[in-house]
Amino acid sequence: MESFVTMQSCKRYVLLVILFFFVRNTLTSVTHYSIPEEMKEGSVVANLATDLSLDVKTLNQRKMRLDIIANKKYLDVNKETGELYVVEKIDRENICNTKSSASCYLRLEVILENPVRIFNIEVEISDMNDNAPQFRRDVIHLDISEAALKGERFSLSNAVDPDVGINSVKTYHLSESEHFNIEVQTGREGSKFADLILTKTLDREQHAVHNLILTAVDGGTPARSGTASVIVHVLDTNDNTPTFVKLNYNLKIMENSPIGSLVVHLNATDLDEGSNSDITYSYSLYTSEKTQDTFNLNPSSGEITVKGMLNYEDFRIYDMEVIATDKGASALSGQCTIKILVEDMN
Numbered sequence: 001m002e003s004f005v006t007m008q009s010c011k012r013y014v015l016l017v018i019l020f021f022f023v024r025n026t027l028t029s030v031t032h033y034s035i036p037e038e039m040k041e042g043s044v045v046a047n048l049a050t051d052l053s054l055d056v057k058t059l060n061q062r063k064m065r066l067d068i069i070a071n072k073k074y075l076d077v078n079k080e081t082g083e084l085y086v087v088e089k090i091d092r093e094n095i096c097n098t099k100s101s102a103s104c105y106l107r108l109e110v111i112l113e114n115p116v117r118i119f120n121i122e123v124e125i126s127d128m129n130d131n132a133p134q135f136r137r138d139v140i141h142l143d144i145s146e147a148a149l150k151g152e153r154f155s156l157s158n159a160v161d162p163d164v165g166i167n168s169v170k171t172y173h174l175s176e177s178e179h180f181n182i183e184v185q186t187g188r189e190g191s192k193f194a195d196l197i198l199t200k201t202l203d204r205e206q207h208a209v210h211n212l213i214l215t216a217v218d219g220g221t222p223a224r225s226g227t228a229s230v231i232v233h234v235l236d237t238n239d240n241t242p243t244f245v246k247l248n249y250n251l252k253i254m255e256n257s258p259i260g261s262l263v264v265h266l267n268a269t270d271l272d273e274g275s276n277s278d279i280t281y282s283y284s285l286y287t288s289e290k291t292q293d294t295f296n297l298n299p300s301s302g303e304i305t306v307k308g309m310l311n312y313e314d315f316r317i318y319d320m321e322v323i324a325t326d327k328g329a330s331a332l333s334g335q336c337t338i339k340i341l342v343e344d345m346n
Contacts, residue, residue, distance in 0.1 A: 049082025129220025135228035158193035159216030170219035238328030266302035268324035
């Protein structure tokens with residue numbers, strides 16, 4: 001009797017082990033397919049009846065259905081033929097919106113009744129080059145000093161491409177420029193970005209704004225040509241001295257000219273901008289006190305007017321040197337000489 005019980009227990013154990021392996025293999029066995037994204041609606045992916053060794057004639061009777069582990073039902077099964085087909089065009093970037101992995105899957109369950117069977121299906125969605133690289137900003141503004149040295153580099157905003165692998169951003173191109181070039185760098189995750197390289201020193205007075213076009217190109221076939229405008233504003237440095245219209249002035253004035261009379265309006269210009277071009281006027285140390293007491297120099301306007309009485313018999317020639325100085329951090333100056341002849345009244 002004891003031997004009979006032992007034999008029955010062993011049989012049960014063997015049956016349980018067989019059942020365990022059957023269930024485990026049923027649950028873990030996965031049928032794998034691979035299709036490109038953007039397949040047309042109605043396109044057949046595979047024949048599940050053939051691949052799963054099912055009798056086509058019993059599919060309706062066994063209430064064959066397809067459950068998709070996703071928000072949308074992109075695929076369905078034809079219960080008459082067992083064909084798996086596309087019911088809605090698949091956009092890989094909507095299903096797998098992260099670029100951390102090059103793989104993207106739709107996971108399905110094929111369920112039948114009488115008897116109940118469950119088949120796990122994986123449909124890999126391969127990437128198509130259906131997206132062009134795009135920059136985060138259509139216009140990239142850069143401020144670069146005209147004192148920047150040749151070889152200096154400036155980071156640019158990189159382009160992004162929802163596609164993966166070879167279909168993602170591969171390189172960049174820059175429109176032809178005498179002053180700039182780019183160097184393409186590769187990030188840790190394979191992302192590409194560009195640095196703007198200064199190849200020739202800038203001169204704001206010759207070219208204050210540089211308009212460039214940066215193009216991001218992916219590696220797909222055919223490649224897809226995203227663009228951004230790069231506008232370089234050249235910042236001024238105080239590298240130009242104030243300049244008078246003439247370096248030497250020879251003027252005449254009547255001895256009866258009243259105080260306040262305008263002798264000359266000096267005009268110095270500076271090609272720089274802002275405070276670097278604001279000018280103040282002053283007498284140099286070579287201008288005598290007698291001259292400074294007789295003629296007034298307006299430091300803002302550059303106007304020279306009569307300040308004291310003029311007398312031909314007393315003093316006939318006045319020499320002066322006027323300096324124009326800008327207001328830059330490292331001020332620069334230019335000068336001119338003026339000779340004033342007092343004319344006699346009868």
